[in-house]
Amino acid sequence: xxxxxxxxxxxxxxxxxxxxxxxxxxxxxxxxxxxxxxxxxxxxxxxxxxxxxxxxxxxxxxxxxxxxxxxxxxxxxxxxxxxxxxxxxxxxxxxxxxxxxxxxxxxxxxxxxxxxxxxxxxxxxxxxxxxxxxxxxxxxxxxxxxxxxxxxxxxxxxxxxxxxxxxxxxxxxxxxxxxxxxxxxxxxxxxxxxxxxxxxxxxxxxxxxxxxxxxxxxxxxxxxxxxxxxxxxxxxxxxxxxxxxxxxxxxxxxxxxxxxxxxxxxxxxxxxxxxxxxxxxxxxxxxxxxxxxxxxxxxxxxxxxxxxxxxxxxxxxxxxxxxxxxxxxxxxxxxxxxxxxxxxxxxxxxxxxxxxxxxxxxxxxxxxxxxxxxx
Ligand SMILES: *Cc1c(COP(=O)(O)O)cnc(C)c1O
Numbered sequence: 001x002x003x004x005x006x007x008x009x010x011x012x013x014x015x016x017x018x019x020x021x022x023x024x025x026x027x028x029x030x031x032x033x034x035x036x037x038x039x040x041x042x043x044x045x046x047x048x049x050x051x052x053x054x055x056x057x058x059x060x061x062x063x064x065x066x067x068x069x070x071x072x073x074x075x076x077x078x079x080x081x082x083x084x085x086x087x088x089x090x091x092x093x094x095x096x097x098x099x100x101x102x103x104x105x106x107x108x109x110x111x112x113x114x115x116x117x118x119x120x121x122x123x124x125x126x127x128x129x130x131x132x133x134x135x136x137x138x139x140x141x142x143x144x145x146x147x148x149x150x151x152x153x154x155x156x157x158x159x160x161x162x163x164x165x166x167x168x169x170x171x172x173x174x175x176x177x178x179x180x181x182x183x184x185x186x187x188x189x190x191x192x193x194x195x196x197x198x199x200x201x202x203x204x205x206x207x208x209x210x211x212x213x214x215x216x217x218x219x220x221x222x223x224x225x226x227x228x229x230x231x232x233x234x235x236x237x238x239x240x241x242x243x244x245x246x247x248x249x250x251x252x253x254x255x256x257x258x259x260x261x262x263x264x265x266x267x268x269x270x271x272x273x274x275x276x277x278x279x280x281x282x283x284x285x286x287x288x289x290x291x292x293x294x295x296x297x298x299x300x301x302x303x304x305x306x307x308x309x310x311x312x313x314x315x316x317x318x319x320x321x322x323x324x325x326x327x328x329x330x331x332x333x334x335x336x337x338x339x340x341x342x343x344x345x346x347x348x349x350x351x352x353x354x355x356x357x358x359x360x361x362x363x364x365x366x367x368x369x370x371x372x373x374x375x
Contacts, residue, residue, distance in 0.1 A: 003316065004361050006318055006353065010253065011246075014244075016245070021034075022241035035235055038240040039198075042243075046181075049201065049202045052199045053198055054197045057182055060197040063231070063233065064182055065090065066093060067180060068130050068158060077117060078100065079100060079102065079324075081101075083321055099324050099334070099335040099338065100337065101113055101335070105280055107136050108141035111145040111146050114131065115149045118149060118153045122153060127153060131146065133158070133160065135160065135162075137277060140161075140169035142280065146177075147178065157178035159175050161175030163289075165189070165250070166191075167286045169283035180199060180201050182200075185197060190288050191243065193235070196236075261287035268366060271299070271370075275295075277348075289350040301373065301374045303349045306369060306372050310365065313364075315352060318349070323344075326342060326345070352365055
């Protein structure tokens, strides 16, 4: 039986056709008609004024922090429960991340703890350069509250929606709540171009500046003239063509992942010791990955026993992100709280969730999960 992956790429005939069109047109470059069209179509889909196609989500985070003017020595508040790229981007501009714990109702940044941290800093006459809020596993953080609290203290919000394209919060798309939003098209994301990212903003001047910085900051001149340091962060025209094809089928991909989530909940939700990442009341998640927690006392086996049992049958599942405040590389950084995220890491498991996963595949996952030896 073929291996079942956590979240493999899912391509169709549109992606193939558009890719070949790009190839045959000889626009084999980090610019071209598919890049322009991908940006237009993407901006329209998420309801943003401008979108800038970049080489990765990490590059988009880095440029976003540059656009906000984050300086060496500044602090940026972010979620502790996230992928390393979020915190890495903060260090690229020389700033220091401050990690905020998750809440239990969404696993995302706890807005009460964020408010406490902003208040504590304000009392000392300090203000962070930005808040980098993450939308975890296809579900938005409580963005209306996060934006409201940040406005109160005059702190700009950058939204890391790398995992949440297609999700909504209070009727608005993930990634459009902050002054800047970031998406990723890495191989395991809901829309993939093998690698790629997008930066969205309502500000035309920022979009223009992001394009400038992402193409080596070349000044307007016939020769090569540079008065600033830039980056090579633009998306390839070939990959943008794949992205356009993926955009056309996004809603059906979301629907399939949601169906997996319902299936897993129905099959496993009633079993003592197993619970699922809650759907927060304020939005519509994509269920990019279906995640559950395992209480070893109640279930009679740990998350790791389950993971190894599935792996023994060639099924890939993964622990929930290890929180950033527990990572050796960030041991000198401050954190507010951290117990909730630590527990989610300890007990959390992401199940195979790809949109190409068949009904038989997911039945097999559930069956094997129920066969795990239990105390
Ligand atoms: C995937 C991911 C990124 C990074 O995106 P890349 O395109 O892989 O650089 C950033 N933040 C989060 C939360 C992610 O899951």
